[in-house]
Amino acid sequence: MALTETMKPRERVMNALAGKPVDRTPVANPTNVATVELMDMMDAPFPDACRDPELAARLAATGYTELGFDSVMPYFTIIQESSALGCDMQWEEKDNWPTVRMYNPIWKGPDDIRIPPGFLEHPDNIAITRAIEILKRELGDEVAVIGKTMGPWTLAYHVFGVEPFLLMTVDDPDMTMRCLDRLKEISVLFGEAQIAAGADALTFPDHATGDLVSGDYYRRFLLEIHREMVERLSVPLILHICGNTLDRMDYIAQTGMAAFHFDSKNDPQAAMDTVAGRIGLVGNINNPETLYARGPEEVRQEVFRCLDAGVGMVAPECAVPLATKLENLIEIPRAVKAWHESHDE
Amino acid sequence: MPVAHEGLEQEIGYVTKPFEIEHIRGLFEGTDPLMHELAYNLIVGNHHDVDRLTKDALDRDFSANNILDDGLIAGMAIVGIKFRDNIIFVPEVLVAARAMKAGMKHLEPILSASGIEPLGTVIMGTVKGDLHDIGKNLCIMMLRGAGFAVHDLGVDTSADKFIDAVMEHDAQVLGMSALLTTTMPNMGKTITAFEEAGLRDQVKIMCGGAPLNQEFADDMGADGYGKDAMDCVALAKSLLGLEEVMKAVPAKT
Known part of the structure; x- marks a missing residue:
């Protein structure tokens, strides 16, 4: 039976996050679906697309316009606020x-932790907030605009270094x-x-x-x-933890x-x-073995496995490999619709 | 037979596979209670005690090699098993490795002067474009804990650096790590660089990292894939035909 969609993508995502009924399972990207192919298509390559709000918004929009996902996400990495804090960065290339x-690391303990003056006006933070404003203005009635703010554990890795921080957890739990x-x-x-810039929800890695x-x-x-x-934080939060x-x-x-x-x-x-049922689940299409290395049929099977289990929002498990083929990403919403066509009465 | 040291006996209790129980008990059988105390303090990460006990043992005329084998390496063997079986996690391994280092600080000069050869020489590094090193560092800790000499090239390592290090140290094994799906292919490029340099037959190449699997390693032409730090040690031994070596000799670096 052909699927009749009665909701706009934004309503679908927000309902799913609120635990309310949806017309079909939404397809989201709480982390990132930017790929090199999309960067080339939009002339918005890394690392510029991470640091320029116009480019970030243009690249993020493809999650909806090219891939057919129900949300857009302009924060492609996990390092924007760490850059604004003064961490030593390696910005890399497009690929x-x-x-x-x-x-x-820049800090050793709690007394070192200072939010620099003008933190929110740092260009690498502005890149995200302005990109959200652009996306909200251009697509906000249609699609869910998801932002992202790093949790303290992830920030601790960045500012203290992974090993020093993990040693601290054993040596001095109070610290x-x-x-x-x-x-x-x-x-x-x-x-x-x-x-404030208009994010409908936030991913919280x-x-x-x-x-x-x-x-x-x-x-x-x-x-x-x-x-x-x-x-x-006054919007729905999507906790993200890998592994x-x-x-x-x-x-x-x-x-x-x-x-x-x-x-x-x-x-x-x-x-x-x-x-x-105590929390919604979003996920969990495999990145390296399926989206990166296989084809649409394998993607479809994984989507079906998630839907058969009752996962409330389908998404790649994490930021997709930058060399992922578009046909594999496009297959995710297609497979979701196909599953509903064969399962909904 | 149980060891008299209550804490160590409790630690041995975490080992559940019959052949591993036999192996671990064999490591402590007939060894001095001081070595049991040393192993226990290494396992629980008391680096100050390991430092003190290692000095005590040397003062009491234990040989550096015996302290290493019967105390530090024997303790590290239990750490590796507990880590593999998710009884402990990375923070607990890090404190054990720090304790190992505290003991090795006293032993290394003696062992180096004695000219005892390590199990083998391994070059380790995270590949070009990747700055993640915790997994690689865990592998290095376990390799050193098992008696290999390891040269750590750090992160963001180019193929040329890997080649230069293998040549410089006459290494038998090269280990490459990657956490990012974007940098995994750089392992294959490094293997190709070894082929083009005519050096591929001179070194065994192993790889690991969260997004990798055996299939990817095979496709790249690696000699082996290790899923975790314990696997890395077993793989290195296997690649060098050392599976039967149960007691290691010191690492020099």
Whole structure:
């Protein structure tokens, strides 16, 4: 049976984030779907598209105009506010993501943490807030505009370096909490700026991944902070943590976040069973093995697996590989529609 | 037979595979209680105690090689198993590695002077365009903990740097790491560079990183893929035909 869409993409996404009924499962991109092909198409290459609001908006819009997703996301990386804090950056070229040189940290402890004057006016933050304003103006009635603000755990990796920060968690848990408490103010500040610019929702990446730390770490260090973020940021939040997270999904489900964007290392059905309706799930099409290396048929099968499990919003598991073929990304919304055509009465 | 050290015995209790229990118990059988104390403090990351106990052991005329084998490496073997089995995570491995370093600070000068050869020489680095190094660093800790000499090229490593390092150190194994899907292909480019330089047959190449898998490693022409730090050590031993070597000799770097 042909699928009849009765909602605009924005309404579809916002309803899904609110746990309300939708006409079909939305397809979102809480992290990033920019690819080299799209950069070439729009003449908006990295790293310029990360630092220029016009280019960022132009490239982000393709998530809707070229791929048919229900949301757009102009923050392609995880480093914009870290650049504004003064981290040592490697901006790279079109075919690679910009990265913080974490081996060269800028701070050592909580007393070093200072939000620089004019933080929100830093060009790398302005690139995001102005891009959101442009997208809101041009596409805001139609599509959900999602922003992104880094959580304190991710910021800690950037400003302290991964190893020094993880050692701090063992050596001095109280100091670690003081650091996280100060860093979370940066998350709130940048998040509020994006909300003021028009963001309908915010992705909240905070990489306390099972590949690095235990589920108990998440409970001890982040659960309360994430609850506080829900209280303080006035739009739906989509928590994003890469890697194995099944052992902490029960805690994540207690945060009050609207949704959790989860990795393909976690089985969708097991994830659904764990969260048991307490939080929406977004995900989890595999990037390196499926979207990057396979074809549309394999993409379709993964989309079906998510939908069969009841995942509420379909998305790539994380920022897609920049060399991903467009036909694979376009297949995601196609597959969602095909699944609904064969399942909806 | 259980060891008398209560804490160490509890740590051994985390090992559940029969052949590993046998191996681990074998490491401690008949060794001095001081080595048990040393291994335990390494496992739980008490670097100040490892520092002190290593000095004590040297003062009591334990050989540097015995301290390394019976205390530090034996302890690190349990750390590796606990990490692989998700009983501990990266922070706990980092503090154990720091403790290992505290002990090695006293042993390395003695071992170097004695001329004992390491298990093998490994070059490690994160590939060009990639600045992520925690996984690579864990592998290095485990490799050193198992007795390999490891030269760390850091992050953002070009093919030329890998080639130069293999030549300079006469390394038998090269390990490459990548976290980003954008930089994974640089592993293949590095392997091609070794082929073009006529050096591919002189070194075994292994690779790893979160987005990789065996298939990708095979397609690139790597000799092996390791899914984690423990796997990396097993792979390095396998590539050098050392699977049966259960007790290692010191790393020099």
